[in-house]
Amino acid sequence: MNKITVGLIFGALLGAIDGATAWFTPEVRSMMASIMVGSTIKGMIVGLLSGWFARKVDSMQWGIALGSVLGLGFAYAVAAMQGDHYLEIMLPGFAVGAIVGFLTQKMGTPGPVKRTS
């Protein structure tokens, strides 16, 4: 399994789980389905980009950093679309991005050329 696939799979999985936690916020519970879908797609994009990065660069620190930034960025985009719940979306998105970044660095086979730092 190459790193991009790892990113896609875990990004989707963790995104879905993160979306599911919306259940604990009663006021948005009704929209849970769309939240989960959005979260999953967000996760997959973060995972894809992190995976691609991990194929090129072998660095746990940079991988986590990039994943966090991507997670934060896309979570902001989602929150901006809603105009609400910025903190509740961005902070977990940041953490999930970090996890996805970590997993893509640790698991999966890298590409043919690897720079280590």
Place this chain on the structure above:
Amino acid sequence: MELSDHIVRHLREVVDLPDLSGTRYELREVLGRGGLGVVYAAWDAHLERRVALKVMDAEWAGEARLIARLEHPGIVPVYEAGTLPDGRAFYAMKLVDGTRADRFLAADPPLGERLRVLERIGEALAYAHSCGVLHRDLKPQNIMVGRFGEVYVMDWAVDGVAGTPAFRAPESAVDERSDVYAFGALLAFLLPQGAPTALRAIAAKAMNTRPEERYPGVPAVLREVERFQDGLAVEAYVENPWQRVRRFSRRNEVLLWLLAAYAAIKFLLFFARAI
């Protein structure tokens, strides 16, 4: 003939010295006496370098040739083998510049370094076993650690010499498993006070009084030590559930912290909203 002490002492000094005429070596000093013969430092006049010369009675020349065929970074390379004018056999080998393993420990090296030395010893042993050669007298005094990290296993296959009691397996038959025993004893010797229980367990298993209960060979011991270093479970040491959890969390520390961070964020947000 009544010989004075003075004369006897002199004779002892000169008569045993090897006559190196006809060889390219010049005798320098006595380095030590092993089971097989005497080792001298000598000067190789052709290549202009110091070498070690091991001199032994001709009957042991066969053993020397056997060992000379071994080629491995952990085994001292043999440059030349021959016969001296007085009939004794010799072989010229690399003069190792380093310390014996027992003195190496006096500097209290870290565990990682000790395990690295053990690994090198194991690799040399495994290679020799694959060539059908046993060591038979493995002990710290036969391990040299060079100044630049080289590790050499010396004084091989001395048949007839019983080995040193603390490192000699209890059974009388000598085969790979007796070397495994000695290897385990070496591991135990290299471990510092308060070393992880898993490592002690590995050593204990290798030193089991029943050969069948030991590891089947040196490679198996090396794999165990490798598993320990990777934070995996070790065959020799059965953990209780709590120890397994601790080991797992040590191995996956970063992930667990990240997950904990996620959970903490979620909780904080949840309770912050509730206020």
Place this chain on the structure above:
Amino acid sequence: MWRDADTAIGGNRDNFPSTQLSLIEAAAGEPLALERVAALYWKPVYKFIRYKFVKSNEEAKDLTQGFFASALERDFFQRFDPSKAGFRTYIRLAVERFAATRHQADTRQKRGGGVDPVALDETLDEMAGSAESPEEIFFQEWRRQLFALALDELRAECAASGRHTEWAVFEAYDLADEDRPAYSELARLHGIRESAVTNYLAWARRRLRALVTERLRGVTSGPGELREELRRLWS
């Protein structure tokens, strides 16, 4: 006590060219083998008895003779078990046992007197001069005798094969009790080159080493013990 009748030129000293005398032959009662054991051990045993049991010269001689007589009679050699200890230790322990029982018998007999105080004083004086234990003395005498016997053989060999210069040079240099002469001096004295001096010495030392090894072979049980004894001898 033992003189080599065989004067073969170079080569093996014994009358038995291919067999190598060892304790096995001694155990079998082979006279030459037994003689070699006695030749080597007489002086060490004598000195050991003197020091260990504080005997005068005469008494120690008596006891030594008695020991060898009794040892050569009974199955002394057959009872030797190489796995327990070396032959040298075996003999020493046997001497201790022998002398102890005789000592007890003697003191019971001579309770009132019969001990010569002057002779004893001699022994005690000698003992005071050396710092070693009787066991160490035993080993040192044994080593000394080993060399002495081998040197006798070498001298005879040189005489028989006409190697007079070789022996002379060797004797002058390696057997010198005081200062050793320089090679140049020896060369001048014997009308040979200095390189010849080196060669002669090398040859003589080689021969001596071989002769010592052969003697040692005759009093050890096999290659393992031989190697051990050689190591003790040279280190």
